[in-house]
Amino acid sequence: MAQAAIELIGINKSFGAVRANRDINLEVARGTIHGIVGENGAGKSTLMSILYGFYQADSGEIRVGGQPASIKTPNDAIALGIGMVHQHFMLVDNFSVLENVILGAESDALLKRSIAKARSELERLEREYGLEVDPDAIIEELPVGLQQRVEILKALYRGAEILILDEPTGVLTPAEADHLFRILKQLKEQGKTVVLITHKLREIMAITDTVSVMRQGTMVATRVTKETTVGELAELMVGRRVLLRVEKGEAEAGAVKLAVKNLTVKDQRGVTMVDDISFDLRAGEIVGIAGVAGNGQSELLEAISGIRHAVSGSVMLDGKPIDLTGKADPGELRDRGLAHVPEDRHHVGLVLAFEENENSILGYHDDERYLKGPLLDIDAIRNDAKDKIAKYDIRPADCRLKTANFSGGNQQKIVLAREMEQDPGVLIVGQPTRGVDVGAIEFIHKRLIAMRDQGKAVLVVSVELDEIRSLSDRILVMFAGRIVGERGPEATEGELGLLMAGVEQREAAQ
Amino acid sequence: MSTPYAKLPAWADYGLIPVINLFVAFVVAGFVVVLVGENPFRAAVILVQGAFGKGTGIAFTLFYATTFIFSGLSVAVAAHCGLFNIGGEGQGYIAGLGIGVVCLAFDSVLPWWLTFPLAIVAAAAMGALWALIPAYLQARRGSHIVITTIMFNFIAASVMVYALVGFLKPLGSMAPQTRTFLDGAQLPKLNWVIELFGAKIRSAPLNVCFLLALLMAFLVWLLIWRTRLGYEMRTYGHSAKAARYAGISETRIVIIAMMISGALAGMMALNPTMGDQHNVALDFVSGAGFVGIAVALMGRLHPVGIVLAAILFGMLYQGGAELAFEMPAISRDMIVIIQGLVILFAGALEHMFRPYIQALFASISPKTVGIEAVKGKGA
Numbered sequence: 001m002a003q004a005a006i007e008l009i010g011i012n013k014s015f016g017a018v019r020a021n022r023d024i025n026l027e028v029a030r031g032t033i034h035g036i037v038g039e040n041g042a043g044k045s046t047l048m049s050i051l052y053g054f055y056q057a058d059s060g061e062i063r064v065g066g067q068p069a070s071i072k073t074p075n076d077a078i079a080l081g082i083g084m085v086h087q088h089f090m091l092v093d094n095f096s097v098l099e100n101v102i103l104g105a106e107s108d109a110l111l112k113r114s115i116a117k118a119r120s121e122l123e124r125l126e127r128e129y130g131l132e133v134d135p136d137a138i139i140e141e142l143p144v145g146l147q148q149r150v151e152i153l154k155a156l157y158r159g160a161e162i163l164i165l166d167e168p169t170g171v172l173t174p175a176e177a178d179h180l181f182r183i184l185k186q187l188k189e190q191g192k193t194v195v196l197i198t199h200k201l202r203e204i205m206a207i208t209d210t211v212s213v214m215r216q217g218t219m220v221a222t223r224v225t226k227e228t229t230v231g232e233l234a235e236l237m238v239g240r241r242v243l244l245r246v247e248k249g250e251a252e253a254g255a256v257k258l259a260v261k262n263l264t265v266k267d268q269r270g271v272t273m274v275d276d277i278s279f280d281l282r283a284g285e286i287v288g289i290a291g292v293a294g295n296g297q298s299e300l301l302e303a304i305s306g307i308r309h310a311v312s313g314s315v316m317l318d319g320k321p322i323d324l325t326g327k328a329d330p331g332e333l334r335d336r337g338l339a340h341v342p343e344d345r346h347h348v349g350l351v352l353a354f355e356e357n358e359n360s361i362l363g364y365h366d367d368e369r370y371l372k373g374p375l376l377d378i379d380a381i382r383n384d385a386k387d388k389i390a391k392y393d394i395r396p397a398d399c400r401l402k403t404a405n406f407s408g409g410n411q412q413k414i415v416l417a418r419e420m421e422q423d424p425g426v427l428i429v430g431q432p433t434r435g436v437d438v439g440a441i442e443f444i445h446k447r448l449i450a451m452r453d454q455g456k457a458v459l460v461v462s463v464e465l466d467e468i469r470s471l472s473d474r475i476l477v478m479f480a481g482r483i484v485g486e487r488g489p490e491a492t493e494g495e496l497g498l499l500m501a502g503v504e505q506r507e508a509a510q
Numbered sequence: 511m512s513t514p515y516a517k518l519p520a521w522a523d524y525g526l527i528p529v530i531n532l533f534v535a536f537v538v539a540g541f542v543v544v545l546v547g548e549n550p551f552r553a554a555v556i557l558v559q560g561a562f563g564k565g566t567g568i569a570f571t572l573f574y575a576t577t578f579i580f581s582g583l584s585v586a587v588a589a590h591c592g593l594f595n596i597g598g599e600g601q602g603y604i605a606g607l608g609i610g611v612v613c614l615a616f617d618s619v620l621p622w623w624l625t626f627p628l629a630i631v632a633a634a635a636m637g638a639l640w641a642l643i644p645a646y647l648q649a650r651r652g653s654h655i656v657i658t659t660i661m662f663n664f665i666a667a668s669v670m671v672y673a674l675v676g677f678l679k680p681l682g683s684m685a686p687q688t689r690t691f692l693d694g695a696q697l698p699k700l701n702w703v704i705e706l707f708g709a710k711i712r713s714a715p716l717n718v719c720f721l722l723a724l725l726m727a728f729l730v731w732l733l734i735w736r737t738r739l740g741y742e743m744r745t746y747g748h749s750a751k752a753a754r755y756a757g758i759s760e761t762r763i764v765i766i767a768m769m770i771s772g773a774l775a776g777m778m779a780l781n782p783t784m785g786d787q788h789n790v791a792l793d794f795v796s797g798a799g800f801v802g803i804a805v806a807l808m809g810r811l812h813p814v815g816i817v818l819a820a821i822l823f824g825m826l827y828q829g830g831a832e833l834a835f836e837m838p839a840i841s842r843d844m845i846v847i848i849q850g851l852v853i854l855f856a857g858a859l860e861h862m863f864r865p866y867i868q869a870l871f872a873s874i875s876p877k878t879v880g881i882e883a884v885k886g887k888g889a
Binding site for chain 1: 737738741742745748749755756
């Protein structure tokens with residue numbers, strides 16, 4: 001066994017009464033790629049935050065390269081050769097690549113010398129690891145995949161020997177993810193150590209040498225990747241057997257419920273986000289919209305649900321048009337049977353500071369059921385919330401608890417319960433399981449399919465290809481605001497991946 | 511990242527933490543008293559005795575508190591809708607115009623209990639109107655409410671000077687104030703209530719406005735937590751996007767919330783004019799609108815907390831005046847410093863001791879704290 005790059009011994013960390021990490025032991029061998037998997041809230045990010053100096057462990061020891069280390073701030077971690085690539089990039093958008101790389105590592109009061117030094121250093125790093133980026137490009141003009149590369153360069157520039165990546169592929173196309181994996185393998189060959197945090201088991205299988213599984217703050221197992229299976233890891237993560245693919249029968253598509261014709265939407269800057277899109281959504285089917293985040297799916301959903309102004313085109317709900325001027329009353333659309341589970345549940349679908357029961361009426365607070373004269377009928381609201389909690393197995397089962405204190409999966413269930421229980425004719429769902437743990441994903445998928453089987457029309461937008469493939473009866477792929485292809489659920493991942501990357505489009509243009 | 515704190519029981523959240531903050535504020539203020547060469551313990555005794563020691567002191571404390579309850583509620587209503595209304599000062603001041611006109615017109619013909627409702631309506635309407643323009647500019651033009659409301663404070667001040675000097679002042683008078691209101695616009699005192707408890711009162715301005723303030727506190731509670739409008743205001747206050755999603759009109763909710771806020775600020779003008787001075791004079795609001803911000807923050811935007819915080823500030827005003835009188839080394843400005851420290855610790859640094867107290871609670875009895883899931887991404 002190679003020498004350990006990092007050893008964590010008996011790490012404990014509590015936040016109040018919550019024990020985020022208990023007695024964690026972890027050993028990462030030098031020159032390997034080590035995966036850490038676990039559900040949301042399992043304590044992965046907490047553990048890495050301790051290693052990177054964001055938090056202090058309550059007890060336990062960290063050793064780097066065999067030496068006991070005291071890591072109190074990220075600067076200590078950097079000095080020890082630990083670099084981190086965050087899930088949300090920490091880049092200054094209007095700076096160039098070079099400026100971002102030297103930010104915080106300037107060697108001089110004047111920038112000129114730092115820049116010259118960084119330029120030659122970057123060239124070396126690019127050569128060694130295949131990390132090609134134009135050093136003078138402005139960050140906001142780069143695609144996400146390249147921005148991530150800049151994050152990696154930043155860490156390497158600071159002399160990182162150990163690189164921690166937190167959910168690195170969430171924002172990448174399959175092709176970009178593949179490229180990232182190639183880079184990581186190259187880093188490994190050069191003797192660097194990589195720690196990869198993810199909840200995507202296929203990535204673990206594809207790239208890591210060893211994998212550790214966390215559950216509820218404890219480290220439940222460490223395996224050599226070659227000797228384990230996706231099924232075993234999923235079971236370890238959840239603590240029980242999980243259906244990775246939902247069972248569903250054939251769709252019986254009925255009448256057209258929602259007809260989108262030549263819809264075009266521009267964003268605030270006037271950039272066309274949705275470009276002349278047309279499709280039908282029928283009763284009793286699930287249509288999935290696949291695509292890399294930022295290709296117009298969000299704007300499409302918002303336009304259909306009447307929140308966003310559309311430049312041209314029409315959307316018919318049960319044969320009657322939806323007001324697309326951006327002044328539509330979402331309340332009226334709800335009355336017409338259009339329910340919307342928004343992509344961003346933290347800022348749109350829920351008010352996190354509210355009690356659970358208050359969120360369970362959001363958007364339906366005009367409903368007579370919840371009103372008593374001029375006042376809200378608090379008892380009716382709470383009883384209604386309790387019913388939903390029981391029906392959707394929302395935990396903890398406390399309708400007075402602040403919504404922010406529910407886990408991601410349970411928050412999503414709160415939104416889904418609210419929208420589904422209104423018995424809508426059309427349900428549009430953005431990212432049904434983003435940030436939701438494996439156990440809850442299964443539940444949510446079953447619910448969506450149950451809706452379909454009741455003859456509802458369901459539109460699902462997701463960046464998770466697996467999800468799209470297992471839920472949808474028809475798959476539409478969006479790229480750069482257009483629908484670039486329609487496929488059946490039997491389409492392979494490679495085929496969809498190419499469509500998502502806009503490959504066919506480009507070829508057609510040539 | 512996630513909030514790494516456990517939940518505290520309500521009594522600790524709303525009782526213990528403010529008391530600790532207040533205590534620290536007084537300790538620091540004590541050092542300031544030592545610096546000027548006085549005994550901080552004696553100063554504290556004088557301050558508290560001045561505010562609560564005698565019937566007159568209590569009546570004065572509650573009189574000041576009355577104004578602060580209105581201005582605190584005004585700030586809180588806007589804050590629940592995510593709006594920072596720092597124009598309470600101007601909205602209260604301009605309400606004096608409405609009160610002045612109503613009182614001058616009716617004080618000779620109507621009894622106080624008919625003039626009072628008219629004056630309430632006039633004060634609320636003027637305050638609401640003064641808040642309407644910034645609200646409209648915010649909702650439709652995106653002009654920041656903090657900037658516009660503070661500008662409107664200056665405009666209100668100028669308008670009031672113009673009105674007082676121009677047409678409210680009696681002919682031939684040199685003072686920029688209305689004539690003294692007749693009995694028909696003088697509000698009855700509430701001193702007899704305190705006298706019921708055996709305390710003696712020489713002369714104090716506590717009046718029926720105090721009861722109106724308590725009524726308003728209850729109505730604000732009802733509005734915020736028990737009505738659809740309050741629900742919509744809170745939704746918008748926490749997340750404009752969620753409000754849009756829920757079908758709540760931004761323009762409508764911003765304008766309504768600001769007008770209610772302005773109306774409450776306007777009502778605070780009733781207390782010093784009809785309740786105490788029996789006229790409308792230059793600068794009669796004298797900063798109470800700004801104190802409302804501190805009161806609302808310290809009261810955690812909850813009407814009960816606001817009433818308590820208003821009484822605390824009433825105590826600082828009344829006890830502070832006694833202190834400045836008894837200890838010549840402690841000037842009026844020192845009192846402002848002490849008030850500032852209270853605002854600093856109870857308002858701005860409200861959460862300073864929270865993590866320690868939460869850690870303490872968690873270690874003493876995890877059960878009372880309750881389990882809070884670690885939320886957030888990844889993790």
